[in-house]
Amino acid sequence: MDILSNTVALSRIQFAFTAIFHMIWPVLTTGMSIYLIVVEGLWLKTKNPTYYHHARFWSKLYLLNFGIGVASGLPMGFQFGTNWAPLSESVGDFLGSILGFEGSMAFMLEASFLGIMMFGWERVNPVIHYLATICVAFGANLSTFWILVANSWFQTPSGGEMVDGKFVVSDYFQAILNPFMVNSFLHMFLATLETSLFVIGAISAWYILNNRHQEFFSKSLKIILAIAIFIAPAQVLIGHASGDQVYKYQPTKLAAIEAQWETVPAGESAKWNIIAIPNEKAEKNDLEIAIPQGLGYILEFKSKLSEPVLGLKEWQPENRPPMVGLIFYSFRIMAGIGFFLVGLMLWTTLQWLRGKLKAENIHQQKWLLRTWVLSAPLGYLAIESGWIVRCVGRQPWTVYGQIRTTDAASHLPPGEVLFSLTVITVLYSVLFVSAMYFGSKIIRKGPDLNLPIPGSDISTVIATESVSHIPDSRPLET
Template identity: 40%
Template sequence: MEIFDAFHLARLQFAFTVSFHIVFPAISIGMASFLAVLEWRFLLTGDKAYKDMYLFWSRIFAVGFGMGVVSGVVMAYEFGTNWSGFSLVAGNITGPLLTYEVLTAFFLEAGFLGIMLFGWHRVSPRAHFFATFMVAVGTLISTFWILASNSFMQTPQGFAMENGRIVPVDWFKVIFNPSFPFRLAHMTIAAFIVAAFIVAACGAWHLLHGRRDVPVKRSFSMALWMLLVLTPIQIFVGDAHGLNTREYQPVKIAAIEGLWETEHGGTALNLFGLPDMDAEVTRYAIQVPHLGSLILTHSWDGEIRGMKEFPPEDRPYSPIVFWTFRIMAGLGMLMLLTAVVGLLLRRNGRLYEADWYQWFVLCMGPSGIVALLAGWITTEVGRQPWTVYGVVRTVDSVSPIGSQQAGVTLLMLVIVYFLVFGTGVYYMLKMMKAGPSAGLETRESLKYPELHNRALDVLEGE
């Protein structure tokens, strides 16, 4: 296999750009809803700490939202430059769905974003909250349409083929295809978890550096409550998604599990192994008997089809999805542990004083993003060699471009992305390092007030 031909370079380019892009919308989706909750609490209680938290995290949201928009525009161009074959065949489906996303979500977000960011003293409090709420709703609507389009590529239905092109027959079936509800729930919860870990890690950083003011403690506490609720739900949704994938994309499940032979009477789970696509075997496998059946069929002797039952040209590349899935699942278990330990420390009154736990939360800060990327890679690589599963092959979707053209544009995108988005991420981290402002009313809650005397003196002067 030639890895530097136009086809593989185009795939690498899209994988690179989508990996950058998906992070920022996930941050925006989770953070927008968090901001809506903060402002709702501020209006309900009048507690200024909620407003301080809102003003701080809205800046993080604004940077992430801007980078998400920019990176998304690049991907839209790639459909025409690198994947014109896909656009030609499937454009009757993906075009309208992405148009609906722009008309119903992007315009909604753009229309209220300015009021949300700059309207605190220009509109009434209720009008401002309505703007924040509309931006949060807009991010969720955007998620709906993007996942509808991508889920159609995973489990297509409601269409007919006419003259080599996909033509919609039933839009309800197109949108609400078999995998859509599971993938929408899984992705939305993942975005909330991404935001929750960012907020928790920021709070942990400032707790470790001696801050004990209300905005810091409350951010840390709210994020951990969110993780305690969402992490078990995400595990449940992920299990349901796995059952759905086994039904509609069985070869993807076989590749994820590194399973070559169909094991009758109960399938073992490969905890560890190195799938070998040429030898059709998973080397150095560490197995747990019947555990695969229990997880993937919810029965002791459930049968899972092995990859050898599918033609070699229809098999995903197991060495990638085998490990990305395990990274995602392993981080999911650590997330659950983080939330449960936080609950135990909270009940013992040591949540804000256990430095070892705060270090652990700080290290877990990027885990939501890493798990998100690992899950996305598992989903997309597991769909290969199809762009529209069972209908359009990826090799038939690429544009008639040369390897030099694909390679040069890939190199340019790598340089520009690391400069532009690297700067944006650095700025976000710099803002998080500064932390939310400590209002005058929270002076007494500081563990080490001498660390903040200068900042408080400035506030008093104002």
């Protein structure tokens, strides 16, 4: 198939590209907003100016990500009317209202209070400012909720039926609370928070390695570690629960995730492929390295499954997910990163308990700090891999079992789709370079520890900061 002359393929590439790029930015805003609530709350409780300066410094990166997220997200909504008009006509009564809720309830709440959070420090009461920060965080995560409601409904449509090619809602709450919704939202919520924590930790480790603000950033590293102790294992558990749902509701996706071609009957042991080279034409794996009975223990914690694991051969080729190798390895990248981050959290916690993370000696943990720096992109990679599994594994359906992707796409000339894809690629490239430039500029400059504390005398604050913080300078070398 010539992709450049196939409208459906080009439309899918365009939506996938915009989704993958856009997802980078709200991941950090939704997760970092929780961190901002924590540090600002600590400032209000303890009156320690360090927490105030943490809130001011990290909110700059929040604002940058928010702006890029807004700019990159707009083309996604337009594509439902341009590239996917038949889909919008079929499910628009439900999908349109959900996306409307996301815009009017979530995005507007976040955007409305963002100005107070960023520029209201000296203008409103500290408690009012804190409430604004909470509203920003609530709006950001409410946006995640509504988006996951919509996508989960695509995975497990419920609450109505198709009548003459149009989905008619009979139970709105059943459609919202579809079988995938709760675990999907929790999995994404924890993913955004975990990714943000490890990004904050990576930036903190970078400063410490470069002998800059060691006391300041050792504190942020400990704060995010105290949260990650609970979040990282919880993410693994929710991920397992999501896998169980795929086993129950989307057996074709599970078969692709495991590169399982033959059906494993109930009561028999199922192996788990660590490495495989799927051959879709021959309907087999050219290479397998597997753990005997491993899949049974993953799904039901026992060697023999109570239900069969259907193989891909149970369905005709046109009803199977494409690109089995992509789905297979994307899942393993996601899961592998999840366990790696748990390991890094445990290693760091051990060093903390041993007293190795104090401001005066944390710089000695060079391998630990370097590992934290290298962990910065891993959360993003895990999230993008997970969404590849989620959406590519749903194929050939846009609405699982109801509307095929080929029927959901608009009938456009391929050249027009290719042109819009090219324009979006250029614009997103400019946005990415701009984000990297301004983000690195914020990080290189570092926190301003001389910012006056709201309601405090400026000279007192400066004197306090000069005593309680290590200057932003490198030691002289002999």
